[in-house]
Amino acid sequence: MNKVNLTVSGATNNELNALKAYETYINDLVKEYRDNGRYKEPYKVYISYQKTKKFYTASGIINILVIQYEYINPNTNKKVRFVYYPNDEYRYMAKFKYSAQVMQDSMIDYIAGTFRKKINYPSNQLVKYWLKRENALEQLIIQNEELLNKTKEFIKLLNKDKISTQMDSDDTYNTFRVKGKFVKKMIRLRIIRIFANDDYLLKGKKQNPKKPISMVAIYDIRNLGKSADNHKAIKVINEFNSQTGLINNKMAYVCDGARALKLEASILGMDYHLDLFHLIQNIDKYIGYKKHSKNTIKNLFIDYFSPTKKERWIDLLTKSIKENDYELYKETLDELEDLRLSVQSKSIKKNITSLLTYLKSKNSGIWDNQTRKAIVSYTENNINYHYKKLIKNSLAHYTEQTTKMKVLFSNLQKNIPTIFI
Incomplete structure (x- = not known):
């Protein structure tokens, strides 16, 4: 095809x-x-x-x-x-x-x-x-294998001193049709992205350091109720990096901070980064006030402002993270701690405590020696764009084979090779 x-x-x-x-x-x-x-x-x-x-x-x-x-x-x-x-x-x-x-x-x-x-x-x-x-799936598998081999050769020849790499990882769940029954499974999607430095000339042209020059999508479909076994996935990732000359400890592992994903980053020897989407989403969950925030939270914090900056704390936290301002970040957390100790509302105390606990547990994924671990964040977009969008028909439950066919076809159109684990 x-x-x-x-x-x-x-x-x-x-x-x-x-x-x-x-x-x-x-x-x-x-x-x-x-x-x-x-x-x-x-x-x-x-x-x-x-x-x-x-x-x-x-x-x-x-x-x-x-x-x-x-x-x-x-x-x-x-x-x-x-x-x-x-x-x-x-x-x-x-x-x-x-x-x-x-x-x-x-x-x-x-x-x-x-x-x-x-x-x-x-x-x-x-x-x-x-x-x-027409053996459509077999045709797509053959085309994907050809693209995967070409991509490996392309990455292998890159000057590794002039590129940066990251692997975005996120989980979702889907119900598949298996022999007339519906079976729920977990899908872990990992996408390896390679970025060229702005002084790296490829085919005589400078590259946009924010736009990947190569991508590889790795899909791991697992049954629920079984202990997560990452050995096969880790072996596949290590083999790919070995074949292409990519180095694990120079690759950023971007995820939502889930324990299983942080553990995987540690086993692979990659530098764990908390992706910006989930970070801001979780801050909003505790102290948000905007349209998409929950009404119960919005009503709690809508009238509270920083006594020194005269801005809401969620705006200050977002600003400090996006602008790599660790001092502002620390000052904002200190002010929130002061509010937690002085405020009478139990709900506000509880939310601030939950937020501070969350940020403390994720600190290693946000900051590195008081410097923001700035990385292009794709994890939520990955799941939506490279998986959920492809099976968006709410009235249909596809087989795993049909789902793989849809994924392969979509990624081939985008020149992205696919690996199924």
């Missing part, structure tokens, strides 16, 4: 006119045999039945005339029926309902999750049959 442009526009007037002209042309050939050609046969040919059949193309519908004839074989004295096919195109249209383009479009739509509002589009059952018949 080749890489294709998924954006398909509707048929133009010229295309529709051409379609109508072709319909007239092909039916005229059929009528020519019906009205004249059959009388030139060495035996009498009768019309058994005739019908108009709809054939669906990417540009519209062709109504073709299909006529079945019959004659008596003089040698066997038996009745013989046949359909006259003026050319191979007509033979295909008479035998099938959809054009090759419609078949390809519908298979791509199903894999990509694109739904086009077209009359009498193939059913999902038929599309899944085509995908199985």
Whole structure:
């Protein structure tokens, strides 16, 4: 299955006119045999039945005339029926309902999750049959393997002194269809990203240090209720880094700070970074006041401001983290501690205590010797963009095989090789 442009526009007037002209042309050939050609046969040919059949193309519908004839074989004295096919195109249209383009479009739509509002589009059952018949998953696996090998060679040749690397890791859960039953599993998605320094020339061009020059997606699908076994995943990651010359202790491990992920970073020997999205999200959970904050929290802190900066503490914390201002960060925490000790509200005390405990436990992922561990944060975007978006149909529970097919196809379109563990 080749890489294709998924954006398909509707048929133009010229295309529709051409379609109508072709319909007239092909039916005229059929009528020519019906009205004249059959009388030139060495035996009498009768019309058994005739019908108009709809054939669906990417540009519209062709109504073709299909006529079945019959004659008596003089040698066997038996009745013989046949359909006259003026050319191979007509033979295909008479035998099938959809054009090759419609078949390809519908298979791509199903894999990509694109739904086009077209009359009498193939059913999902038929599309899944085509995908199985065409060995779509096997084709995607082969293409992915080729891309993975090319990516490994590309990374291997990079000047390792002029690049930075990070691995973003996050978990989500999904329900798969397994032999008619629904089974919930955990998906851990790890994406390795490589960034070039702004003075690194690749193909004679300077690179944007915030835009990755190469990415690899690693999907780990696990059953629930079993102890997490990271040995296989760690082996796969170590093998990939060994094959490409990447060094674990020079790679940032970006995650939401979950214990299992921090442990994995430690085992791999990578530098743990708390991703910015989850950090700000958790601060908001305890002292937020904006629209998306919970009403119970919003009402608690909406009237509280820093006595020295005259700003709300969540804004000061966010500012200190984004602007790498450790002094402001420390001052804000000290003020929150003072408020915790002096305020009468038990709810405010509880929330501030929870926030300070959280930030203390995550400190090693936020700061390094009073310097913010600044890193481009992608973890939440990874799960949404590289997984959840692909299976967004809430009415469907896909099999693990179909999910892998969707993931492979999507990543191939983005030139991202995929590894399944």
